[in-house]
Amino acid sequence: DVQLQALGEARCSRGSLRLSCAVSGITFDDYAMSWIRQVPGKEREVVSCTSKSDGSTYYADSVKGRFTISSDSNTENEVFLQMNSLKPEDTAVYYCAAHAVFCTLQISEYDYWGLGTLVTVSS
Numbered sequence: 001d002v003q004l005q006a007l008g009e010a011r012c013s014r015g016s017l018r019l020s021c022a023v024s025g026i027t028f029d030d031y032a033m034s035w036i037r038q039v040p041g042k043e044r045e046v047v048s049c050t051s052k053s054d055g056s057t058y059y060a061d062s063v064k065g066r067f068t069i070s071s072d073s074n075t076e077n078e079v080f081l082q083m084n085s086l087k088p089e090d091t092a093v094y095y096c097a098a099h100a101v102f103c104t105l106q107i108s109e110y111d112y113w114g115l116g117t118l119v120t121v122s123s
Contacts, residue, residue: 001025004096004114014121019081021096021114028077029053032103034110035069035081037092037119044095048081049103058103063090086121093118 006021019035032051038044048069049058059067068082079096094117097110104110 004098004112006094006096006114006117014086014123016082016084017086017119019083019094019096019117019119021079023077023079023096023098026098026112028071028073031098031100031111032056033069033071033079034097034099034103035067035079036095036097036107036110037090038095038116039092044107046103046105046107047094049099050079051101051103053101056103058105083119088121088123091119091121 003024004021006019029052032049032053034049035047036044037047045060046058047060047063048067050069050071057069066083066085069079071079083090096114098112099110
């Protein structure tokens with residue numbers, strides 16, 4: 001049974017926040033892991049992705065220099081998103097998601113999804 005389990009709701013006033021997602025039921029290193037967010041009324045967008053297969057890392061322009069994705073497959077299969085210098089426009093539901101092997105920006109191609117974590121950034 002595949003599970004991607006992220007933390008619950010998080011609120012902050014700008015500053016920093018770290019999201020984590022525990023993954024089970026898949027061979028972690030065989031999947032590219034992404035953080036995808038959705039603002040109400042808008043389409044989901046890939047914020048960041050990391051793939052161990054080709055060593056690639058992707059960041060959306062809107063978060064470059066502020067967000068950092070990382071993963072840990074040594075102890076627990078987890079993927080993290082360190083979010084610094086948060087802005088109100090970062091307010092969204094954040095999902096962790098897995099895609100076989102390589103990163104993709106095509107939302108429909110993701111194989112597994114977590115339930116989503118609401119991040120609210122107040123001004």
